[in-house]
Amino acid sequence: GDSVTQMEGPVTLSEEAFLTINCTYTATGYPSLFWYVQYPGEGLQLLLKATKADDKGSNKGFEATYRKETTSFHLEKGSVQVSDSAVYFCALTSGGAAGNKLTFGGGTRVLVKP
Amino acid sequence: EAGVTQFPSHSVIEKGQTVTLRCDPISGHDNLYWYRRVMGKEIKFLLHFVKESKQDESGMPNNRFLAERTGGTYSTLKVQPAELEDSGVYFCASSQGGRNNEKLFFGSGTQLSVL
Numbered sequence: 001g002d003s004v005t006q007m008e009g010p011v012t013l014s015e016e017a018f019l020t021i022n023c024t025y026t027a028t029g030y031p032s033l034f035w036y037v038q039y040p041g042e043g044l045q046l047l048l049k050a051t052k053a054d055d056k057g058s059n060k061g062f063e064a065t066y067r068k069e070t071t072s073f074h075l076e077k078g079s080v081q082v083s084d085s086a087v088y089f090c091a092l093t094s095g096g097a098a099g100n101k102l103t104f105g106g107g108t109r110v111l112v113k114p
Numbered sequence: 115e116a117g118v119t120q121f122p123s124h125s126v127i128e129k130g131q132t133v134t135l136r137c138d139p140i141s142g143h144d145n146l147y148w149y150r151r152v153m154g155k156e157i158k159f160l161l162h163f164v165k166e167s168k169q170d171e172s173g174m175p176n177n178r179f180l181a182e183r184t185g186g187t188y189s190t191l192k193v194q195p196a197e198l199e200d201s202g203v204y205f206c207a208s209s210q211g212g213r214n215n216e217k218l219f220f221g222s223g224t225q226l227s228v229l
Contacts, residue, residue, distance in 0.1 A: 104156045
């Protein structure tokens with residue numbers, strides 16, 4: 001079945017540091033890939049997505065590129081802020097009969113210190 | 115426009131008791147999903163409603179869990195009797211429907227603690 005593996009946290013960074021969160025997946029067919037973020041006390045929010053190979057999703061300074069050859073969708077941000085402290089989840093949908101059913105990774109907690 | 119709302123935000127119950135979680139999706143959203151995150155692990159799918167019908171309940175862990183969506187509006191998830199391993203965060207999400215890979219809107223979750 002489908003699965004998503006992402007690096008375990010917590011990841012602690014200083015403000016303006018470079019952030020990378022690794023994500024790899026196993027899926028049937030051609031999945032769509034997502035990064036969701038959960039800020040403290042809030043629900044999950046879609047951060048970015050990519051629906052086909054070589055697509056790059058981007059939002060709020062974050063980027064991730066759909067790499068089919070390495071089955072990866074690593075999240076990057078060049079200069080993090082304290083407000084980026086949150087839990088980040090990589091996820092996929094296989095589409096078809098599964099529709100919008102999401103398969104999530106375990107989440108990576110990121111803490112950005114001033 | 116109101117987002118997806120979940121109630122309660124926190125619930126602490128004893129093993130063997132019953133708890134009912136409620137989710138109000140965004141108005142007009144036909145699709146409603148329940149997910150849960152147990153013990154800081156990955157978020158796992160529980161089930162999917164399309165309007166009032168259960169489209170996919172393959173993620174429901176056992177028959178102690180009962181989900182309903184009366185009239186295709188709000189949904190409830192009842193756990194009876196609750197066990198220690200049911201502790202976790204239960205998320206609800208909704209989407210309009212009709213297309214794959216469309217955006218899901220999540221609620222803030224219900225933190226369930228079974229003691």
